[in-house]
Amino acid sequence: MITVKQISRSYPHCEALKETDLQIQDGTFTAIVGRSGSGKSTLLRILGGLDSPTSGEVFYDDISLQKMSEVQLAAFRNQHIGFVFQQFFLEPQYTVYQNVEMPLIIGAVPKRERRSLVEKQLAAVGLLHKKNALASSLSGGEKQRTAIARAMVCDPPVILADEPCGSLDTENGAIVMQLLRAMAGQGKTVILITHNREDAAKTDRIITLEDGQVIDDATF
Amino acid sequence: MRLSDLFSLVIRETRIQKKTVLAMILVQVCLITVCVLLWMTSLSIRSTLSAYLDIQYPEGETVTLIRADYTQRTALLDAGFSEIHADCTGDLRSTIRCTEKDAVIDKESYRICYLWTVEDAELTAVSGQLWTAETEETPAIWLSERAAGELGCDAGDAFVFESYTKTSEEFPVLGIYPECDEYGDVIVNFVPYIRMISEIGIPQSYGMTGTVEQISDLPEIRRTCEAMGVTFSSRAEPWFSSMNMIEVLLYGVSVLLTLLYWMTLLHFCGMLLHRRTSFTVLCCFLGAEKRRIGALYAWLLCGAFAVSAFLSTGLLLIGIYCGDQAVFRLAGVSCFTASQTVLVFVLFVLCGFAAIGFSAFSQQRRIKMDVSALEEGGVSV
Incomplete structure (x- = not known):
């Protein structure tokens, strides 16, 4: 379970999050919605250990992210969290295989095991036939599926997706949402940041943020 | 990882x-080579210019001068020379003496021929026997009829070759031959002759090279040489008056080039890392520690720098050879020594590696883990 306790995040010109409390159960598919500047991306970065809150703490079960050293936090991200971003953030000069392989290399997984893990994930997102293609040569939907394969390759229990369909057409967006739904079906905790109500409607729970505070929390 | x-x-x-990486290697190769050569020149210019002074003994009076050479050499050492080398170039100088008859073969008066070939003489001996294939290895001398008459020698007399302290084994006169332009006045069996010359260590030239410890010793050495009637010269001497200016200039240029070297090295480190900031951030997002990514770039930069250092050793050797030749022609001195080259080069390379390591890790530490860094860096393909 992910527990957010009294999280605040201030920047020089604004306060992105204001003493926010949140609990997200394991294996759920949760959407965090809100308008631009509502603090949802800041919340996702803090949940992913990419940013530190000004005050408050984030717990994964009983483990506090704020009490971890930089080295521990890096290892935690590698093993426990998969990231999917709107802009994909693939390395353009790497092949699809090399992009998906990166988290395993960082996690010091032996080469022989890596091959089967990468190919399994690429097959799951339907991109095994493109494994030797450069990331820069892929279409938007293929890039996002590659990013999803990369997020899943270490088999993390939590997937944080920041507007994953924001740069995609309706068809590819639907495919990505199906993949995220499938991940939740496999027992992963998927947290989706979006401002698209249709995408949010496909999740189990919608948390609405406004001005850095939770104003609505609906479970279906 | x-x-x-x-x-x-x-x-x-x-x-x-x-x-x-290729641009970095090329620039580093050039700068390392030039910097090391300049530092070597700067560090050694004073001692270099104070070395390699030529001493020329007057021509003529072969015997006396060679004998005198020994004593004068001691005197010159006392005057401040740390080393004197006799060159083995030019005419072979030695005294050829028949002790029994008190006769000396004066090289200016008699034409000496050295017998190289193994063949029987085509002449008829006036007395004794002439050379054959069998006498090739035998120490032997043959005199023309005229030389034998003037020296008062005949077949059976023996000559020796002299150095300061030693004499060769005896070269007996095996025979007297009639006057013949082809063979001159004296024929010496070459193979045993050259063996003897090398055994007794006869200096084979008047030209000598001296080395002084300090430039300040030069006036005293010059006075001593002049008192002994020995010609003293140095093509480097005109440079002595402007020594301080040359030194300051060389050090100034060396320091400037070294600064340029560091700046370009750090610039290339920065450029290589800056272009991949987004990759670093991405790796951190995926769970890499910054110091691991720092290590990755440190290895990359060190590899490129090692290639530069390796290539510059070849260029340095060429530079040293050409520079030495050029300076020798200009000032008559050799300017580089191997020990200085190695020391300065190793220092440059070690400092280069240290700078790269420092740059790679410190720059990685400064990178902010922010999604905007990924967007700016173009990772989002």
């Missing part, structure tokens, strides 16, 4: 940034 994976990532990164 495993070490083997780290190296494969280094190779992958090198391939991605190959143009920058």
Whole structure:
């Protein structure tokens, strides 16, 4: 379970999050919605250990992210969290295989095991036939599926997706949402940041943020 | 991250940034070579210019001067020379003396021929026997009829070759031959002759090279040489008056070039890292520690720098040879020594590696883990 306790995040010109409390159960598919500047991306970065809150703490079960050293936090991200971003953030000069392989290399997984893990994930997102293609040569939907394969390759229990369909057409967006739904079906905790109500409607729970505070929390 | 994976990532990164890496290698090769050569020259200019002074004994009076050479050499050493070398070039100088008859073969009065070939003489001996294939290895001398008459020698007399302290074994006169332009006045069997010359250590030239400890010793050495009637010269002497200016100039240029070297090295480190900021951030997002990514770039940069250092050793050797030749022609001195080259070069290379390591890790530490860095860096393909 992910527990957010009294999280605040201030920047020089604004306060992105204001003493926010949140609990997200394991294996759920949760959407965090809100308008631009509502603090949802800041919340996702803090949940992913990419940013530190000004005050408050984030717990994964009983483990506090704020009490971890930089080295521990890096290892935690590698093993426990998969990231999917709107802009994909693939390395353009790497092949699809090399992009998906990166988290395993960082996690010091032996080469022989890596091959089967990468190919399994690429097959799951339907991109095994493109494994030797450069990331820069892929279409938007293929890039996002590659990013999803990369997020899943270490088999993390939590997937944080920041507007994953924001740069995609309706068809590819639907495919990505199906993949995220499938991940939740496999027992992963998927947290989706979006401002698209249709995408949010496909999740189990919608948390609405406004001005850095939770104003609505609906479970279906 | 495993070490083997780290190296494969280094190779992958090198391939991605190959143009920058190549430019870095070329610039570093040039700068390392020029900087090391300049520092070597700066550090050794004073001692270099104070070395290699030529001493020329007057021509003529072969015997006396060679004998005098020994005593004068002691005197010259006392005057401040740390080393004197006799060159083995030019005419072979030695005294050829028949002790029994008190006769000396004066090289200016008699034409000496050295017998190289193994063949029987085509002449008829006036007395004794002439050379054959069998006498090739035998120490032997043959005199023309005229030389034998003037020296008062005949077949059976023996000559020796003299150095300061030693004499060769005896070279007996095996025979007297009639006057013949082809063979001159004296024929010496060459093979035993050259063997003897090398055994007794006869200096084979008047030209000598001296080395002084300090430039300040020069006036005293010059006075001593002049008192002994020995010609003293140095093509480097005109440079002595402007020595301080040359030194300051060389050190100034060396310091400036070294600064340029550091600036370009750090610039290339910065350029290689800056272009891949987004990759660093991405790796951190995926769970890499910054210091691991720092290590990746440190290895990449160290590899490129090691290639530069390796290539510059070849260029340095060529530079040293050409520079030495050029300076020798200009000032008559050799300017570089191997020990200085190695020391300065090793210092440059070690400092280069240290700078690269420092730059790679400190710059990685400064990178902010922010999604905007990924967007700016173009990782979002």
